[in-house]
Amino acid sequence: MTRYAPLPDLILEPMVRNALMEDLGQYGDVTTRSVIPAGTTYNARINARENGVVSGMQVAAIAFRLVDPSLEITTVLADGSPCKKGDTLMEIKGAASSILSGERVALNFAGRLTGIATLTAAFVAETKGTQTRITCTRKTTPGLRIVEKQAVLHGGGFNHRISLSDAILIKDNHIAAAGGIVPVLEAVKTNASHMVRVEIEVDTLEQLAQVLETGGADVCLLDNMDTPTLRNAVEMVNGRLVLEASGNMRLERIAEVAATGVDYISSGALTHSVRTLDLGLDF
Structure with missing residues (x-):
């Protein structure tokens, strides 16, 4: 596990907000709005597809909350934890449209940061x-x-x-x-x-x-x-x-x-x- 406490969300939010604005564009997620009926809810999980060391869960959670504060987010494996292929890192429950709209930004951050943590662990x-x-x-x-x-x-x-x-x-x-x-x-x-x-x-x-x-x-x-x-x-x-x-x-x-x-x-x-x-x- 990491030796340091997480940074305050306040420091990270502007970076995540900019990434969401880039992805959502001027009119939002037109695919999701077109094909997902209002009120549809789902349970989703971020899963590891290979072994590594987790990072970016705090950032991924911020991405989902900025899209929809009502989403229920549970971090299963915290930043700094080892993970194996097939492990669940995070669970997200709530509006399917919100989960889909935040998915790519959350995964972009989490995948890259987990890659950095994994390579660093190999060096260490x-x-x-x-x-x-x-x-x-x-x-x-x-x-x-x-x-x-x-x-x-x-x-x-x-x-x-x-x-x-x-x-x-x-x-x-x-x-x-x-x-x-x-x-x-x-x-x-x-x-x-x-x-x-x-x-x-x-x-x-x-x-x-x-x-x-x-x-x-x-x-x-x-x-x-x-x-x-x-x-x-x-x-x-x-x-x-x-x-x-x-x-x-x-x-x-x-x-x-x-x-x-x-x-x-x-x-x-x-x-x-x-x-x-x-x-x-x-x-």
Whole structure:
């Protein structure tokens, strides 16, 4: 199960409302209005058609409630729960027209978010026996970042920055524009709030040595390093900085990277290359 409580519905509602408005168009669900007699009620279920880790149930429930607040919605498997093929994740009772009108948006969210949680759980499983944590990146679907980040938590991962305002992350282009590692870290020491953590990206052990000598960083991102180099970096730092390995972090490589002793492994693939899990709504 997820380590975190759900977000307030108030935060998620605008995103779900926009998706419903996109789907319903200017005149609503003309198919349902044309073929479903008024007053028809049904019991429906969202079922898993393959194994995974559930996410998006809170969002799916919001979608149905925005269409029709009178619908009875029961979450059978909460976000963060494992599911097997054939499991029921949610039950919805009430007006058939309302269920049908909210179906696609609810499933679009739930399928994608369950896919993210499932992939994250697979990455996390590869770190077993180590202290390494799996974290996502800002490579998220525009407009869906908050729910995709939540899905990573549901899969047992951790969140990197939610936005540019969360922390200072000095990347290669910042270093180039500022004139090098030493001047960029000196600028941070002069200008940054003491309440903001600082991470800096390095590509080589020589750059890492500069960071250690200059000071001013809390975290160092080791970008696109091979496994032996990552191991050397961990030995160099010896606990003085938090270390994050990033770049080319495929599922099949996670176990060997975690074994180097890095604190975090970040992967954009958790959100930008995920496969939607197959969920269906059945009457």
